[in-house]
Amino acid sequence: MNLAILLKDEGQLQPALILAHMAAKTKLKEIALHLRLDVPPDCMPYEDLIGRAREIALIDLETELFLNTLSYIAEPENMSLLKDMHAEHVDMMLERVRALLEEMSWKAAPSMMRSK
Numbered sequence: 001m002n003l004a005i006l007l008k009d010e011g012q013l014q015p016a017l018i019l020a021h022m023a024a025k026t027k028l029k030e031i032a033l034h035l036r037l038d039v040p041p042d043c044m045p046y047e048d049l050i051g052r053a054r055e056i057a058l059i060d061l062e063t064e065l066f067l068n069t070l071s072y073i074a075e076p077e078n079m080s081l082l083k084d085m086h087a088e089h090v091d092m093m094l095e096r097v098r099a100l101l102e103e104m105s106w107k108a109a110p111s112m113m114r115s116k
Contacts, residue, residue: 021074
């Protein structure tokens with residue numbers, strides 16, 4: 001997330017959001033890996049990773065919507081949405097992702113410890 005913030009500070013909004021999306025996806029894969037699902041996390045679509053996190057109460061419906069929106073905005077074909085977005089908006093999104101990663105780590109810690 002630090003690199004995403006640095007990129008945003010340099011006016012590189014698109015790469016900053018892509019990195020934030022990648023950080024969220026990586027955290028979701030890490031959690032899925034520790035849950036020892038039947039399907040390897042690398043083979044699961046992003047939406048399924050989010051759904052699994054919601055199933056085990058790591059995230060709520062509003063957070064699921066935020067993560068799906070972040071994924072949509074980070075897609076290259078949807079980058080035109082960024083032309084009307086100010087750095088302050090990206091800043092708020094990056095802060096939300098940072099807080100979410102921290103929260104998911106904290107909430108997942110007990111179940112991740114049990115799965116070892």
